[in-house]
């Protein structure tokens with residue numbers, strides 16, 4: 001007998017049903033592990049939240065993120081990663097935890113939803129347990145693969161909360177878990193969400209501000225202890241945003257560094273500063289802060305050259321301020337550029353001295369012209385009896401190496417007198433001048449000039465009296 005072709009016979013109902021089940025499973029499950037996928041996990045959580053309404057559901061979501069997978073991929077293979085993920089899923093499924101749904105959130109994260117864990121202590125305990133369980137070495141052939149699992153915990157505390165928010169919060173908690181010193185599991189902290197929002201806002205603002213040139217340079221004077229004369233100004237960047245107000249450099253510089261905007265910002269800063277300083281009397285210098293990131297951009301020397309040329313500002317009046325952090329990544333690369341800057345005629349100052357690593361090796365590996373003692377040492381004069389000895393040691397060390405010393409952050413006359421007695425060369429700080437915009441500089445320069453002239457005249461008249 002000739003069998004009719006399946007198409008003529010019509011589809012078998014049983015086959016259709018099993019195909020439907022198979023497709024449903026495909027759309028709601030992760031193929032690697034057989035766990036529910038992220039979407040299905042969220043849907044299940046939303047169902048539980050809805051069931052509990054109008055009361056909030058007392059439940060916990062733990063996101064477990066696996067670190068070290070790409071390293072395993074680099075050394076072994078993708079297959080090894082697949083095996084790790086499968087074995088971890090098995091471990092989670094076998095974990096002695098009741099009333100839970102386990103899902104695969106993404107390629108390196110699992111989600112464990114605990115229906116009835118409302119107690120934060122219990123939630124954190126479970127997170128610790130699960131992270132430890134996943135952090136145990138994983139067999140792969142005759143090898144043992146080492147990975148690390150960290151956990152972020154969030155709880156459904158508000159009636160209106162939905163699964164996506166819960167997952168978002170667990171993800172934010174992971175940020176804290178990944179920081180060094182963290183035990184590897186932590187709770188969602190609303191401050192994390194605010195910090196993430198602020199960071200995102202700042203990235204947008206800094207981007208816009210670079211485009212629209214919203215940055216402004218202000219200038220803080222520094223003086224010679226010996227003569228009382230104005231020596232020059234340090235240029236400091238400010239960002240006044242029409243909507244967000246004043247944003248301090250401690251906030252926007254790191255953002256610019258992380259997003260590679262620092263190079264454009266730095267280039268603008270150097271040129272704008274040189275253009276301003278070119279109008280000052282020629283005995284005054286200007287100091288510019290260089291970010292470590294600028295030394296790794298590959299364009300720094302060209303930018304400085306370009307700025308000096310375009311503004312006709314002489315390099316010998318430009319002080320380049322760097323911090324010890326600049327040397328952390330690639331000393332050779334930094335030293336070669338510092339030497340080139342010196343070759344052009346710039347002076348190099350080591351800023352914030354004492355706060356970084358204060359490795360003395362920097363002091364003999366590179367001929368700094370100036371060392372700037374961080375203001376925390378100056379302020380320590382008010383609180384600790386050891387401060388003068390430490391300050392004296394730093395000043396003596398610099399003097400013996402032929403490096404001049406500036407004390408930063410001088411706010412009181414007591415601090416000023418102490419540093420003068422310790423033989424410091426230059427002073428900078430609120431006591432003798434706050435950072436001010438360029439339109440106010442002419443007044444400061446003139447005032448200092450007439451005071452100096454007054455002192456000289458007084459000396460002359462004394463000499464006449466003696467005669």
Ligand code: G
Pocket residue numbers: 235236237238248249250253269289290291
């Ligand atoms: O000026 P203020 O105290 O707000 O500066 C805070 C920090 O930001 C200081 O460490 C200072 O060196 C740094 N800073 C200020 N202006 C600049 C700048 O133009 N470039 C770089 N790289 N850092 C700056």
Ligand code: G
Pocket residue numbers: 220236289351352375408409410411428429430431435
């Ligand atoms: O890191 P750097 O030395 O570049 O930092 C310079 C910053 O220090 C300036 O932007 C300025 O706002 C701040 N500053 C300058 N003088 C004083 C001071 O006397 N007291 C305090 N608290 N900060 C100061």
Ligand code: MN
Pocket residue numbers: 234289321351352
């Ligand atoms: Mn500085």
